[in-house]
Amino acid sequence: MSESTAAPAATEPRHGVRIVVIWAVLAIIADVLIWTVWRPHLPPGRMSVEAQGQQYDIAVMAMLCAPVLLFIWTYFAYALINWRQREGDEEDGPPIHGNTKVQATWITVTAVIVLSLFVFGTVELIVPAGAGAGEGPSPIWNPSGITTADAQAVSPPAWTPGGKNPLVVQAIGQQWAWTYRFPQFGGMETTTLQLPINTEVVLHVTSLDVIHSFWSYELGVKADANPGVDNIAFFKPQAMGSFSVRCNELCGIWHGAMFNYGHVVSQAAFQTWASGVQAKEQADGLLSDLPAYALTYDPTVIPQLGKDIVKVAGITGANGYYYPGPQAGTPGDPVSP
Amino acid sequence: MSVPVRVVTLLVAFAAVVVGAVFIVAHYVVGSPPTVDYTSAASGGQVNVVLQEDPQNNSSSKPDWVSYYVMKPGANPMQASSWVHTTLLKVPANTQVNMTIYGYDGCTPPRNNFWTQVQGTMGGTVTVQQFKNPGKPLGPVVTTPTINGWAHCAVGHTFAIPSMHVFVPVGSPNASASLCGSSPCVSGPYTLEKFSFRTTNAGEFRWQCFVPCGGGFLDGNGGPMATLGYMTGQITVVG
Numbered sequence: 380m381s382e383s384t385a386a387p388a389a390t391e392p393r394h395g396v397r398i399v400v401i402w403a404v405l406a407i408i409a410d411v412l413i414w415t416v417w418r419p420h421l422p423p424g425r426m427s428v429e430a431q432g433q434q435y436d437i438a439v440m441a442m443l444c445a446p447v448l449l450f451i452w453t454y455f456a457y458a459l460i461n462w463r464q465r466e467g468d469e470e471d472g473p474p475i476h477g478n479t480k481v482q483a484t485w486i487t488v489t490a491v492i493v494l495s496l497f498v499f500g501t502v503e504l505i506v507p508a509g510a511g512a513g514e515g516p517s518p519i520w521n522p523s524g525i526t527t528a529d530a531q532a533v534s535p536p537a538w539t540p541g542g543k544n545p546l547v548v549q550a551i552g553q554q555w556a557w558t559y560r561f562p563q564f565g566g567m568e569t570t571t572l573q574l575p576i577n578t579e580v581v582l583h584v585t586s587l588d589v590i591h592s593f594w595s596y597e598l599g600v601k602a603d604a605n606p607g608v609d610n611i612a613f614f615k616p617q618a619m620g621s622f623s624v625r626c627n628e629l630c631g632i633w634h635g636a637m638f639n640y641g642h643v644v645s646q647a648a649f650q651t652w653a654s655g656v657q658a659k660e661q662a663d664g665l666l667s668d669l670p671a672y673a674l675t676y677d678p679t680v681i682p683q684l685g686k687d688i689v690k691v692a693g694i695t696g697a698n699g700y701y702y703p704g705p706q707a708g709t710p711g712d713p714v715s716p
Numbered sequence: 717m718s719v720p721v722r723v724v725t726l727l728v729a730f731a732a733v734v735v736g737a738v739f740i741v742a743h744y745v746v747g748s749p750p751t752v753d754y755t756s757a758a759s760g761g762q763v764n765v766v767l768q769e770d771p772q773n774n775s776s777s778k779p780d781w782v783s784y785y786v787m788k789p790g791a792n793p794m795q796a797s798s799w800v801h802t803t804l805l806k807v808p809a810n811t812q813v814n815m816t817i818y819g820y821d822g823c824t825p826p827r828n829n830f831w832t833q834v835q836g837t838m839g840g841t842v843t844v845q846q847f848k849n850p851g852k853p854l855g856p857v858v859t860t861p862t863i864n865g866w867a868h869c870a871v872g873h874t875f876a877i878p879s880m881h882v883f884v885p886v887g888s889p890n891a892s893a894s895l896c897g898s899s900p901c902v903s904g905p906y907t908l909e910k911f912s913f914r915t916t917n918a919g920e921f922r923w924q925c926f927v928p929c930g931g932g933f934l935d936g937n938g939g940p941m942a943t944l945g946y947m948t949g950q951i952t953v954v955g
Contacts, residue, residue, distance in 0.1 A: 551828065554937040555924065556878050558830055568830045570881065587827050588928065588937060632942040636878070636922050663861040665833045678827040 394461065402453040406446035413441050423599045426622060426643065428615040429511030430599030436503050436510075443492065513584060513593075513602025513610035516674070522579050522613050530581050530611050533674060538563045538578070540646035545579040548572070549672070550624075552584070552591030552604035555633035557624055566672040567657040568665075572624060572641030574616050575649035584610040587678045590628050595641070597622035604628075609674035616643040749802035749945035755954050757789035758808045765805065766793055768818035768906075769873050769886060769925075770899040773946075775801035781940035782821055782873070782929050782947060785900045793818060794850050799900035803949025809918045812838070815884075819907040820896045821872040823888045824929050825865045827936075831874050831926045832865040836882035837911040844887045845908045854890065854905070863887050865927075872907070873925040877951060880921055882913050918955030924948040 418438040425431040504510050508520045518530055525545055529535070535547045549560040550572075560568045574580060584593045584602040591604040593612075597620075602612040619642075626637035644652070660666045670676065717725075754763050766787035773783040784803050791798030793816075807813055826832060834842050841861050846854035863885040865871030872888030889895070889905035896904030925947040928936025940946035 553828060553926070554928075554941070556876075556926070558828065570835065570878070570883065631937060632948070633922055633924060639878070660833070663833060664864075665830070665862050668829050668832060668862065668864050668867065670829065676828075 394457070398454055398457050401457065402446070402450050405449045405453060409445040409449060410442045413438060413445060417441070423596050426597045426616060426618045426620065427511070427599055428617055429507055429613075430597065431617070432503065432507045432510055433599045436500075439499065440496075443496070447492075508613045511599040511601065511612060511614045513612045516609045516611065518611045518613070522615075525579065525581065525613070530613075531609075531674070533562070533672065535563055535581070540575070540650050545581045546575060547581045547583070548574070549583040549585065549674075550593045550602075550604065551587060551676075552593065552626065552630075552637075553587040554589065554631050555626070555637040557591075557593065557626070557637070557639060560672055561653055561657075562672040564653045564657040565661065565666055566669060567653070567660045568669060569656055571639060573649055573652050574641065574643050575646040576616050576619055576643050578646065578649075579613065579615050582612045582614065583674060584612065585675050587676060589630050591630050591637070592627035594625050594627035595622050596625070601627060607675050607677070619643045619645065749804055749949075750800060751804040751806055751952070752786040752788065752800050752802060753806040754789050755806055755808045758811055761810075762812040762814055763807055764789075764814045764816065765807065766791075766816045766818075767875070768793070768799065768901060769821050769947075770901050771821040771895050772897070773801060773899045775899060776945070778940070778946075781943075783899065783940060783945070784925075784947060784949070794902045796900050796902050801900070802945050803923070803947070804944065804952070805949065806952045806954055807915055809915050809953045809955045811915050812912055813915060814912045815875070815910065817875060817884075817886050817909045818901070819872045819886045819888055819909060820901040820904060821888060821929075822895055823865070823869040824872060824927050825869060826871060826874065826885070826927045828926070829864070829866045831876070831883060832871055832885045833862050834860070834884055834911070836877075836880060837884060837913050842884060842909050842911040846887070846889055847906050847908060849903060849905065871927065873927045873929060873947065875923065876926055877913075877921050877923045880913065880915070883926070884909075884911055915953045918953050921951045921953060922948065923951055 418434065421434045421437050421441075423430045423433055425434060504512075505520050508522045509518060514520065516531070517527055519527070521527060521530060522545075524543070529545075532547075536544045538544050538546045544563075547562050549562070551558045551560065551568075556570065557572075558568050558570055559572050560566055582593070582600065582602065584604045585608060586604040586606045588606060590606070592601065593604055594601045598614055598616065600612055600614045602610045604610065622641050622643065624639055624641055626634055628634075630637065657666070754765055757763055768785045768787070770783055770785065772779055773781060773785075775783075775785075783801065785799040786802050786805060787793055787798050788800060793799075834840060839859075841859050842863070843857055843859045844863065845857045848854050863870050865885060870887055871885045873886045874884060875886055876883045887907035887909055889907050894904060896906070925941060928941065929947060930936050930939035930941040941948060944950070
């Protein structure tokens with residue numbers, strides 16, 4: 380007759396249910412707080428439709444991540460409190476064996492999360508026509524009413540306040556500044572960027588020298604500027620105010636200083652500003668001095684020059700090679716009336 | 717090898733590394749061109765700053781680099797000793813800065829002809845006059861909002877302070893004449909250019925040339941274009 384010395388097993392609480400309940404309560408609270416309190420303050424703000432879309436994406440991602448994070452924290456906290464080694468307890472813990480149900484649940488849940496993120500991310504990239512990112516010279520995702528051919532047009536139809544045509548802006552990067560050309564305003568060029576509110580903008584980004592990257596944080600727009608490449612991005616400003624434009628590609632000694640500020644203004648104010656700049660550049664003769672608006676520029680070609688370089692004796696800079704300068708008093712001399 | 721020899725060798729090697737590191741830090745990191753201080757030269761809310769840009773320089777280990785020079789306040793621009801090989805300036809805040817630039821370098825077209833437009837100066841213009849030699853004008857004084865660097869090939873470099881929204885093309889002399897070959901230039905053909913702008917708040921402002929004139933460097937923007945003391949610099953606005 381054998382004698383059992385083991386004490387009767389105490390009834391174990393249902394730890395799994397407890398953990399899930401605690402986690403579910405915390406996750407719901409966290410997601411409600413993220414959506415109602417945090418989301419309005421998440422970057423990059425709501426200055427453009429694309430920026431608002433990115434803010435929505437970040438909020439959704441945060442709401443997905445919070446339950447995962449909280450589950451880990453909840454489990455660890457629960458384990459530390461309930462399964463810690465108590466004083467005098469010298470007994471080994473129970474051996475761990477595989478658990479098919481847990482493993483299957485883990486694989487299923489993580490697979491669903493990852494695949495959902497893939498679908499969500501793809502939809503959020505395609506539906507807002509690239510979500511403010513550069514799509515290259517032949518964009519395949521276009522805003523409603525704009526075809527790829529429209530976006531690539533060198534002579535886009537005129538933009539007018541309240542009209543349906545998008546505004547076309549070209550951002551030109553060069554060491555170390557951004558300039559902007561407006562083909563619908565005679566190809567005028569500026570160092571500051573003004574944009575009309577509630578207008579679809581077709582942004583063409585290119586470079587005259589090394590690789591730069593147009594990045595406007597507030598507008599949610601980012602597109603690399605490669606020499607000889609037209610990189611097209613779409614966005615629609617929806618709130619007036621200031622925004623920054625920075626270079627986001629290390630491009631030389633003054634890369635850190637390659638930024639300026641732009642403004643989203645009313646459509647009427649933009650029309651006034653753009654027409655004013657165009658008129659001044661017309662009057663100054665600059666418009667005729669600029670090359671015709673093009674999607675890219677070859678910086679090694681200066682067709683207006685039409686002159687051969689000459690060797691200047693005794694000069695070491697540039698190996699002594701210069702273009703012949705103006706003759707005072709002759710046609711084309713800039714310093715004679 | 718005996719222990720004393722090993723110790724001495726180790727110490728010598730260590731000292732060599734330390735000296736080398738100190739030299740690199742002092743020469744390349746800490747070392748910078750001198751600053752010409754114009755703050756004490758200001759009077760009546762204005763200050764006169766004088767620069768020249770040359771096709772080369774005789775003042776550095778890079779003689780084939782184009783370079784700006786800054787004149788000492790109130791000095792004679794036709795004396796070589798008046799010029800400092802630097803691009804670091806100090807001017808007072810809330811002051812009208814009257815700039816004079818002697819453009820001794822020949823025509824080098826800007827990559828973007830937009831930079832031939834004058835921006836950010838008082839009146840939006842510059843006054844330009846070409847000279848065959850000091851005291852020998854080649855043409856009249858002209859006030860203009862642009863100096864065409866392509867069709868007329870009349871721009872040597874630019875002077876730009878992007879954060880102050882000042883962009884000024886600097887005219888070039890007739891390059892078919894004999895350009896100044898010894899810097900700082902006090903003879904030879906040049907273009908004399910004048911303009912004014914206002915400083916506002918105190919701070920550090922970079923300035924640069926937008927003509928890719930670093931011959932032999934990637935896209936022309938390396939070498940002198942990317943080196944303080946040559947074609948880029950800083951203006952310290954003192955409050």
